[in-house]
Amino acid sequence: MKSAGQVTVRGAGCSYGDAALPGQGIVLDMTARNRVLSFDGLRGVVVVEAGVTLGDLMDQVLPLGWAVPVLPGTAKITVGGALASDVHGKNHPGAGSFGQHVLWLSLLDSEGMVTELSAGQDPDGFWATLGGMGLTGVILKAAIQLQPVETGWARQRRRRTRSLDETIAVLRELAVRQETDPNLHVVAWLDTHTPGPRLGRGLIDETQPAQLSDLPRGVPPDPDRRRSAAGRPVRSLPGPGVVFGPTIAAASLARWHFTGARDGRLLPLMSALCPLDRADAWPAAFGRSGLVQYQFAIPSEATPVLRRVLAFLVGSRMSPALTTLKNLGFGTAGPLSFPLHGWTLAADLPARWLRDGRTLRTLDAMVAEAGGRIYLAKDSTVDPDLIPEMYPRLKTWQRTRDRLDPDRRFTSGLAERLHLLP
Known part of the structure; x- marks a missing residue:
């Protein structure tokens, strides 16, 4: 670290944007630091190195009756990446974001010194690191409080809505339940191709960990979670791929019409909470432009x-x-943590549609005017002038960040593009 110059810290590289791409200097790949260092099976506290992926951690603790309390859409990210982005799951109103389950973390600074941070020991540095996008130092390890589960299965209920108003009404109703039940995971998949009053109709999934009493006779409490050995990444399809107007319309209609309502479907917990991990070819389908x-x-x-x-x-x-x-619940003390009490919408768009960096600026303005913000962990297009408005505690974060890294040696493409380090 002392001789590296400027450093960009990288985990599994799952960000959609440039959060783990270098601005200047070198990239520090943390994926080799992937050990589980200790596990307290009575309290459910695990200490892991930052390069452990959430999926690998779940594989080890789920058979022992414990689970990671917050899982984003993919379990392929590292613990360090989850901390740096302060990721959230589909149970945010009750469980909060990932950082709220971290007891302490070890941070390596640019001079080679290691400091332990927690909510009680340098809370400003702790919360600046949670959601700090890897810009306060190198997260080496962390202690995480797990949640108890009886099985590795989930019960899932799916219902259909016929308009955006109905979708919002159902989600509001479920948010009240989520606030008192951190095990209730809710997400709505919207049909955005059908215009008029049906725009925003959707499928709403409610998922909860299954109890032993929920399992049919003969079903083991721990499902087979064996995954094939990692191979080469799926290559992008040539040209524009297969994602364009007509195929999007056909897929949206098919998803809504042919995926009927269901109640009590039994699924492996990881498949239910991270469905896109089964679709490795999804980014490749968008073609060369991504x-x-x-x-x-x-x-x-x-x-x-x-x-x-x-x-x-x-x-x-x-x-x-x-x-x-x-649904999103209340946020954390992290100045750059993304969640705020309300809603979060995510839209996957072929990059070739964004003819220049200003295509989505109209949306940026709508979001900022409403008191909202974009998700730094996934951004590649936002207007940098709106970042102080979207993240009003940015200057507070910058002061703490400068204390942790006075020479400003930690950087990234994201930090330079959005002027996070003035």
Whole structure:
């Protein structure tokens, strides 16, 4: 570290944007530091190195009756990446974000010194690191409080809605339950291709860990979670791939019409919470230009913005290939932590549709005006001038960050593009 100059810290490289791509200097790959250092089976506290993936951690603790309390859409990210992004799951109203389950973490600074941070020991540094996008130092290890589970299965209920208003009403109803039940995971998959009053109709999944009493006779409490050995990454399809207007429309209609409501379906917990991990070819389907995921959060009272965003995308002939809507609970003390009490919508768009960096600036303005923000862990397009408005505690974070790294040796493409380190 002392001789490296400027450093970009990288985990599994799952960010859709440039959060783990270098600005200047070198990239420090943390994936080799992937050991589970200790596990307290009575309290459910595990100490791991930052390079352990959430999927590998779940594989080890789930058979022992414990689970990672917060899982984002993919379990392929590292613990360090989960901390640096302060990721959230589909149970945020009750469980909060990942950082709220971290007891302490070890941070390596640019001078080679290691410091232990927690909510009680340098809380400013702790919360600046959680959501700090790897810009406060190198997270080496962390202690995580797990949650108890009886099985490795999940029960899932799915219902269909016929409009965005109905989707929002159902999600509001479920948010009340989620606030008192951290095990209730909820996500809505929206149909954004059908215009008019049906725009925003969707499929809403409610998922909860299954109890032993939920399992049919003969079903073992621990499902087979064997995964094939990692091979070469799936290569992008040539040209524009297979994701374009007609295929998006066909897929949206098929998903809504042929995926009926269901109640009590039994699924492996990991498959239920991280469904896209079974679709390794999803990014490749967008062709050589790849995809952009535009994800933002807005306050609960700003629901009209959801319709305006969808209407803008449809009216611009940019109906997303995949659109999800989730409830968010209250945020954390992290100045750059993404969640705020309200809604988060994510839209997957072919990058070739974004002719220049200003294509989505209309949406940026809508989100900022509503008191919302974009998700730094997935961003590649936002107007940097709006970052102080979207993250009003940015200067607080910058002061703490400068204390932790006074020479400003930790950087990234994201930090330079958005002027996070003035």
